[in-house]
Amino acid sequence: MTTASKLPDAFGDSAGANLADILERVLDKGIVIAGDIRINLLDIELLTIKLRLIVASVDKAKEMGIDWWEDDPALSSGARRRELAEENERLQRRITELESVARPSGDGRESA
Structure with missing residues (x-):
């Protein structure tokens, strides 16, 4: 004689709803x-x-x-763009500094 096994209510149809709740x-x-x-x-x-x-x-x-994920370049494209923009700005300032040192001193020739 076989009887249909029934799962307890905790594992039945309502388990998904309970877990979701x-x-x-x-x-x-x-x-x-x-x-x-x-x-x-x-x-x-x-x-x-x-x-x-x-x-x-x-x-x-x-x-x-x-909200650390908003500032983590690995997790946020906005943070990555900000990081790249800051790096770009630093590099542009450094180039300007280097160019100002290497500019001609007024005699028409660049100094070495």
Whole structure:
């Protein structure tokens, strides 16, 4: 005799909705997991590792003042453009400085 096995409600049709609700709540409110790892030898601290994990939506992170991805050239094309513009400006200033040193001193010939 065989009976149809039924999964508990936690794994049934409503599990997807429950997981979505939990995920939405976590992203909306945010969650922080923090921990420190310290390695000591004879009361001498050799290594300290501080771990911080924040799980939140982008909107919530910005609301908390966390927006490092906007200034990271590896993650933001706008940040990369700003970085390139700043580098270009520095190089142009350096070229101007070098040209002003190498310009003629008034006798019509360039100085070496």
